[in-house]
Amino acid sequence: MKLSYLAFKNMVSKPLNLALSLMLLWLSISLVTFVFQLSEQLSGQLDKNIAPFDMVVGAKGSPLQLVLSSVLHIDVPTGNIPLSEAKKLQKHPFVKIAIPVSYGDNHKGFRILGTELGYLEQYNAELASGTLFQKSFEVVVGSSVAERLGMKLGDTFVGAHGLAEAGGELHEDRPYTVTGILQPTGTVIDQLLISNLESVWEAHEHGEEGTNDDAQKNSEHEHDDQGDHDHDDHDHDDESHEGHQHEETEHDHDAHDEEHDHNEDKEITSLLVKFKSPLGMVQLPRFINENTEMQAALPGYEVQRLTKLLGSGVQTINGIAFAILLVSALSIFISLLKTIRERRQELALLRTYGLSTRQLLGLALREGLFLALIGFVLGWILGRLGVLGVSQYLKKVYGYGLELRGPDIFEFYLLGLTLILTFIAALLASSSIFKLNVAKTLSDA
Amino acid sequence: MVKTKNLAFAYEGGQKLFFPDLELPAGEHLLIIGPSGVGKTTLLHLLSGLLPPSQGAIHVGETALTALTRKELDMFRGAHMGIVFQQYHFIKSLTVSENMKLRQSYPQNADDKQRRNLLSERLGLADCSSKKVTELSQGQKQRLSIALGLIHKPQIVFADEPTSNLDDENCDRVVQLLKDEAEICKSSLVIITHDQRVKSHFQNQVVL
Numbered sequence: 001m002k003l004s005y006l007a008f009k010n011m012v013s014k015p016l017n018l019a020l021s022l023m024l025l026w027l028s029i030s031l032v033t034f035v036f037q038l039s040e041q042l043s044g045q046l047d048k049n050i051a052p053f054d055m056v057v058g059a060k061g062s063p064l065q066l067v068l069s070s071v072l073h074i075d076v077p078t079g080n081i082p083l084s085e086a087k088k089l090q091k092h093p094f095v096k097i098a099i100p101v102s103y104g105d106n107h108k109g110f111r112i113l114g115t116e117l118g119y120l121e122q123y124n125a126e127l128a129s130g131t132l133f134q135k136s137f138e139v140v141v142g143s144s145v146a147e148r149l150g151m152k153l154g155d156t157f158v159g160a161h162g163l164a165e166a167g168g169e170l171h172e173d174r175p176y177t178v179t180g181i182l183q184p185t186g187t188v189i190d191q192l193l194i195s196n197l198e199s200v201w202e203a204h205e206h207g208e209e210g211t212n213d214d215a216q217k218n219s220e221h222e223h224d225d226q227g228d229h230d231h232d233d234h235d236h237d238d239e240s241h242e243g244h245q246h247e248e249t250e251h252d253h254d255a256h257d258e259e260h261d262h263n264e265d266k267e268i269t270s271l272l273v274k275f276k277s278p279l280g281m282v283q284l285p286r287f288i289n290e291n292t293e294m295q296a297a298l299p300g301y302e303v304q305r306l307t308k309l310l311g312s313g314v315q316t317i318n319g320i321a322f323a324i325l326l327v328s329a330l331s332i333f334i335s336l337l338k339t340i341r342e343r344r345q346e347l348a349l350l351r352t353y354g355l356s357t358r359q360l361l362g363l364a365l366r367e368g369l370f371l372a373l374i375g376f377v378l379g380w381i382l383g384r385l386g387v388l389g390v391s392q393y394l395k396k397v398y399g400y401g402l403e404l405r406g407p408d409i410f411e412f413y414l415l416g417l418t419l420i421l422t423f424i425a426a427l428l429a430s431s432s433i434f435k436l437n438v439a440k441t442l443s444d445a
Numbered sequence: 446m447v448k449t450k451n452l453a454f455a456y457e458g459g460q461k462l463f464f465p466d467l468e469l470p471a472g473e474h475l476l477i478i479g480p481s482g483v484g485k486t487t488l489l490h491l492l493s494g495l496l497p498p499s500q501g502a503i504h505v506g507e508t509a510l511t512a513l514t515r516k517e518l519d520m521f522r523g524a525h526m527g528i529v530f531q532q533y534h535f536i537k538s539l540t541v542s543e544n545m546k547l548r549q550s551y552p553q554n555a556d557d558k559q560r561r562n563l564l565s566e567r568l569g570l571a572d573c574s575s576k577k578v579t580e581l582s583q584g585q586k587q588r589l590s591i592a593l594g595l596i597h598k599p600q601i602v603f604a605d606e607p608t609s610n611l612d613d614e615n616c617d618r619v620v621q622l623l624k625d626e627a628e629i630c631k632s633s634l635v636i637i638t639h640d641q642r643v644k645s646h647f648q649n650q651v652v653l
Contacts, residue, residue: 001550013538349534354523354551439495
């Protein structure tokens with residue numbers, strides 16, 4: 001019979017002791033691995049999504065909100081900016097790529113993004129089937145969206161106003177047609193329905209007046225103040241544009257002809273910029289923030305700020321989890337100490353069977369290490385179940401999911417730490433084995 | 446098989462106990478009899494190497510116990526001696542047959558299932574071989590204790606008061622069992638007891 005078998009039998013013969021030690025270990029390991037996975041994946045996701053762009057230009061407001069909404073698509077936008085202003089930036093010598101994005105509608109909770117084909121290129125998105133959008137109201141669908149909504153090529157749908165699933169007014173008269181479905185990219189693109197800018201503009205040329213959706217309230221609706229007197233003026237040339245109008249373009253409105261009007265009055269939500277040289281990073285954001293009505297935000301900086309904030313939370317939880325880990329080592333120590341005392345006679349008996357002191361020590365250590373291993377594996381599994389649960393939730397609310405990953409190198413270190421702690425606890429608890437008086441122990445019943 | 450000379454032992458702060466010289470030829474049995482408190486169990490512990498003597502020499506077979514290191518002594522005892530304790534000592538987390546298997550495993554690492562079954566059969570333990578030792582009756586515990594003293598075919602078996610809690614009929618049965626099993630294993634049997642009923646079973650007797 002192997003010592004390990006005996007150690008295992010001894011361990012399970014005290015189910016209450018076992019349960020207590022296991023649960024403590026379980027709790028701490030699941031907490032540490034869960035939080036670790038969460039923060040790792042979160043920052044991984046963020047980095048991957050912001051990677052293509054160095055700067056976002058949008059309406060004034062919170063820079064973090066601008067990044068969250070325009071790059072990560074998990075917040076409402078800060079407002080709109082005039083396309084003309086954005087166009088000027090596109091020609092700036094420091095700018096390598098500048099892609100306008102415009103949004104404000106959703107389909108069953110997934111955002112409909114109006115942009116240019118360059119946007120797809122930046123994320124290296126490739127078609128799984130169909131073709132890219134070529135004209136208005138043609139749309140390519142992100143892989144997660146297609147999967148979740150069961151969309152096929154040729155499907156049509158109408159956008160609902162606003163960014164949240166419920167309650168938005170439907171743009172019934174402007175249905176979108178699915179022309180392409182994208183391969184999974186592991187980025188925000190998977191969660192989007194992507195069309196051209198014109199589609200988003202045209203969708204809003206009808207039925208805009210009544211819909212003061214939350215998402216757009218903070219931005220576009222200066223028209224509440226000015227709408228009344230404006231109406232009469234330009235009903236005749238373009239009745240649709242009140243919704244998107246901006247004060248600057250207001251003044252010379254009457255003087256422009258219709259075509260010009262289109263270019264000048266068009267608005268986008270933001271402009272995503274990649275610089276040609278690092279100089280752009282230094283000069284352009286400050287220039288924009290100081291000299292225009294727009295705001296420039298640096299995704300890298302904002303995300304760093306965000307993860308720093310999250311990081312202190314993560315550290316607190318890790319601190320608590322490590323404290324529990326210490327308590328669980330203490331509990332293993334106490335329970336081993338107790339069982340070794342209770343089993344003194346059995347240990348003495350084993351000595352008469354010919355087992356050496358070292359083998360008895362090995363028996364006690366094995367019992368402790370088994371416990372540590374089982375506790376760790378259970379904790380690890382619980383941690384992953386936690387990740388799975390949170391992933392489901394995040395997918396529902398934000399459209400971002402987490403992956404179930406195999407063991408990380410950090411988790412191996414954690415296992416090592418757990419085993420070392422248990423080893424020390426078991427060794428301390430077994431010191432009485434060295435002092436075991438076999439003859440006396442066996443004759444005291 | 447067993448030979449002692451000038452054997453004496455003193456517990457810390459206690460009186461020194463002197464023991465008569467013993468000499469037991471291989472394959473023969475010995476009864477050591479004496480009233481309570483004269484150091485019978487102490488003698489058994491000395492003979493089995495669980496206690497080092499204060500003076501004197503002990504030979505078991507050709508081996509001088511006093512010359513062995515602690516580890517060598519553990520190995521020697523495990524391989525060549527069987528002990529039937531006055532109080533029953535088992536591993537409580539294991540079943541009856543697992544306890545027997547464990548005894549076989551050290552130190553020779555043997556696993557003789559046939560021998561286990563045979564011994565269980567002869568000692569009437571076959572029906573309870575998968576029971577936990579805590580579920581056994583007193584009689585079954587007694588017999589398991591004998592089984593554990595003999596399962597590994599030791600050269601010498603020490604039995605400490607094996608009959609003290611038994612009625613006359615069972616006393617005879619247990620002594621007979623011990624003798625029979627010792628014969629089968631070709632082991633020497635050393636019984637230490639205050640029980641006068643055992644006397645008639647043994648030719649070699651030493652009175653303490």
